[in-house]
Amino acid sequence: xxxxxxxxxxxxxxxxxxxxxxxxxxxxxxxxxxxxxxxxxxxxxxxxxxxxxxxxxxxxxxxxxxxxxxxxxxxxxxxxxxxxxxxxxxxxxxxxxxxxxxxxxxxxxxxxxxxxxxxxxxxxxxxxxxxxxxxxxxxxxxxxxxxxxxxxxxxxxxxxxxxxxxxxxxxxxxxxxxxxxxxxxxxxxxxxxxxxxxxxxxxxxxxxxxxxxxxxxxxxxxxxxxxxxxxxxxxxxxxxxxxxxxxxxxxxxxxxxxxxxxxxxxxxxxxxxxxxxxxxxxxxxxxxxxxxxxxxxxxxxxxxxxxxxxxxxxxxxxxxxxxxxxxxxxxxxxxxxxxxxxxxxxxxxxxxxxxxxxxxxxxxxxxxxxxxxxxxxxxxxxxxxxxxxxxxxxxxxxxxxxxxxxxxxxxxxxxxxxxxxxxxxxxxxxxxxxxxxxxxxxxxxxxxxxxxxxxxxxxxxxxxxxxxxxxxxxxxxxxxxxxxxxxxxxxxxxxxxxxx
Amino acid sequence: xxxxxxxxxxxxxxxxxxxxxxxxxxxxxxxxxxxxxxxxxxxxxxxxxxxxxxxxxxxxxxxxxxxxxxxxxxxxxxxxxxxxxxxxxxxxxxxxxxxxxxxxxxxxxxxxxxxxxxxxxxxxxxxxxxxxxxxxxxxxxxxxxxxxxxxxxxxxxxxxxxxxxxxxxxxxxxxxxxxxxxxxxxxxxxxxxxxxxxxxxxxxxxxxxxxxxxxxxxxxxxxxxxxxxxxxxxxxxxxxxxxxxxxxxxxxxxxxxxxxxxxxxxxxxxxxxxxxxxxx
Numbered sequence: 001x002x003x004x005x006x007x008x009x010x011x012x013x014x015x016x017x018x019x020x021x022x023x024x025x026x027x028x029x030x031x032x033x034x035x036x037x038x039x040x041x042x043x044x045x046x047x048x049x050x051x052x053x054x055x056x057x058x059x060x061x062x063x064x065x066x067x068x069x070x071x072x073x074x075x076x077x078x079x080x081x082x083x084x085x086x087x088x089x090x091x092x093x094x095x096x097x098x099x100x101x102x103x104x105x106x107x108x109x110x111x112x113x114x115x116x117x118x119x120x121x122x123x124x125x126x127x128x129x130x131x132x133x134x135x136x137x138x139x140x141x142x143x144x145x146x147x148x149x150x151x152x153x154x155x156x157x158x159x160x161x162x163x164x165x166x167x168x169x170x171x172x173x174x175x176x177x178x179x180x181x182x183x184x185x186x187x188x189x190x191x192x193x194x195x196x197x198x199x200x201x202x203x204x205x206x207x208x209x210x211x212x213x214x215x216x217x218x219x220x221x222x223x224x225x226x227x228x229x230x231x232x233x234x235x236x237x238x239x240x241x242x243x244x245x246x247x248x249x250x251x252x253x254x255x256x257x258x259x260x261x262x263x264x265x266x267x268x269x270x271x272x273x274x275x276x277x278x279x280x281x282x283x284x285x286x287x288x289x290x291x292x293x294x295x296x297x298x299x300x301x302x303x304x305x306x307x308x309x310x311x312x313x314x315x316x317x318x319x320x321x322x323x324x325x326x327x328x329x330x331x332x333x334x335x336x337x338x339x340x341x342x343x344x345x346x347x348x349x350x351x352x353x354x355x356x357x358x359x360x361x362x363x364x365x366x367x368x369x370x371x372x373x374x375x376x377x378x379x380x381x382x383x384x385x386x387x388x389x390x391x392x393x394x395x396x397x398x399x400x401x402x403x404x405x406x407x408x409x410x411x412x413x414x415x416x417x418x419x420x421x422x423x424x425x426x427x428x429x430x431x432x433x434x435x436x437x438x439x440x441x442x443x444x445x446x447x448x449x450x451x452x453x454x455x456x457x458x459x460x461x462x463x464x465x466x467x468x469x470x471x472x473x474x475x476x477x478x479x480x481x482x483x484x485x486x487x488x489x490x491x492x493x494x495x496x497x498x499x500x
Numbered sequence: 501x502x503x504x505x506x507x508x509x510x511x512x513x514x515x516x517x518x519x520x521x522x523x524x525x526x527x528x529x530x531x532x533x534x535x536x537x538x539x540x541x542x543x544x545x546x547x548x549x550x551x552x553x554x555x556x557x558x559x560x561x562x563x564x565x566x567x568x569x570x571x572x573x574x575x576x577x578x579x580x581x582x583x584x585x586x587x588x589x590x591x592x593x594x595x596x597x598x599x600x601x602x603x604x605x606x607x608x609x610x611x612x613x614x615x616x617x618x619x620x621x622x623x624x625x626x627x628x629x630x631x632x633x634x635x636x637x638x639x640x641x642x643x644x645x646x647x648x649x650x651x652x653x654x655x656x657x658x659x660x661x662x663x664x665x666x667x668x669x670x671x672x673x674x675x676x677x678x679x680x681x682x683x684x685x686x687x688x689x690x691x692x693x694x695x696x697x698x699x700x701x702x703x704x705x706x707x708x709x710x711x712x713x714x715x716x717x718x719x720x721x722x723x724x725x726x727x728x729x730x731x732x733x734x735x736x737x738x739x740x741x742x743x744x745x746x747x748x749x750x751x752x753x754x755x756x757x758x759x760x761x762x763x764x765x766x767x768x769x770x771x772x773x774x775x776x777x778x779x780x
Binding site: 024026027325326327328330331414415416434435436465466467468469470471 | 603604605606608609612613616617619620621640641642643645646647650651652654
């Protein structure tokens, strides 16, 4: 019998990747292309959605070629994507009305402050699980409608369409102007501020609050659903799943049971805890979101993003010059036994979860003449470990569940000392799986599951194996002392940036 | 920008090799340590002789760093010429790929994805090691992919003469005879190679084959296969290998299974290729 594969597209912030997986979840082929980032003004971040689509047109055939696989051997396609990035395009020509506004963009800051004061603003969180913030898609879409002449009228007539990246790609893959499917999945829709978390549909109250015409919105579907059949690039493939990238990572880490928690360590850190069928409204500074939806009932999740983890190491390397490569931070940190009383709080642009303090700024405290660069290197790595602890504690408190282990992925997992520190700060084991591409794998898993390539969640679970495991070694009394110390340092960072 | 020039990278590797250890090496030692053909190595040495960077001992025919290099070092470091080639050893420790000793954590970050995939495909535990103070330091360890309880061995040290990783690293030492002479060779099992002549033979074979094997030389019932990770110019910066039960890694005659050997070597080549290309 011919070998069959699942195809995954990971449409990320700076690049688009296509990966083929076989039934044992092994990588069979991969292709990647970067796309340009535009920074037209301070705080603005844009991308060209056409360029991203053209990259998909290239990487899919390339990945098939690299693996020596034909389109007929592909059982399904799954898409994972950068979340909250917003694009609007003309439904007849398929041409975007402007650049896509990327999730890191903060141009809507003033708009968000203005909206905060309006009646109904306090209804947002109970309805969609998220705070009103520049981070999410609705203010961006509103900004586009407000600033592009004639766009609102065209949106009301249904001439232009809104989408996040999976919507844009599915519409193009299934024919574009020629009958393309205009759909989104619940996980992506849950990041817009426009979807009702309980009913999983666009919320009329929220649409009204943000002034978004319903005619331009995609149809919301489950994560695994018949999103369409490709008619371009590699025609005839079933698009069987779509998920936001962090949700895909949760799925790829097979966190299918309540309380199971993952963290992706990249430039920032993204923690997500599966809370099962229970929609947990956070009172500890977390975001409530959909983990995934593979049948009628959604699986909810708590999410805690950390703004600065790996980017602190990059900053130490590029702006301070303490090390010449990122891995070297571990070598430097191992020249000393502990942090020597020094702590770094990397609140470069405020602190995200669970504090959400935009007035916090970064600091180094505890300096004495004893401190060497080795101590600073330790403090850099410990900052990631204790920020993780802050979020995991909030998750446990909100959900009433206890994370038993933390499943990790992302570039920083190659830092052995850091992984040990995370285990020590949490007091639970940290495990790293074999497949490093958990985002792509999650999209592939969801798609393969939808078409019966994998039988059930247990079948996927059986594929998950630890490649490395770090058990906590720190004395519990010392752990809590250290954590108190960290919390004092965090308190000190609050309010340094006066006003906003 | 044109890419790096291979012959210059190789010449730099030869100079680093001569600056390391005893400093006097024969043509065969240098060629073997860098996995280069003898005529190629000879051409590089003749050229370096011509510019005075290398000198050849008339009696033994062995090569050492030349006076011109020492002067270059003295001028740059303000040190005295009598310090010899010490400046070469004082290159910034983490250095670019190509330095004789690569930062252990840097090496892990280059190897991690390839090591995962080697473990998945062979079903065996994978380890990456470097030579530190005459021992093998484990810098990376990937669990055997069977969900069983295992403990990370990162930071542990292994005896080089009794392990496949160690033999690869010993064989990469340019002066094999001196290396073996100075090695401490305790018997860990009844199969451990403890004779100096036998070890020299074994290491010569490792050089020729491009990989090392071990059967119950470290621990009863266990075997290992390893291959060298090379930076630009061919310098060995580490070794990657698999370890596991003898019956998994070897056939009934205790010969290492060729398919596993090929997978270990392919992985080592892939990491070396990435290092040479400077992409992680």
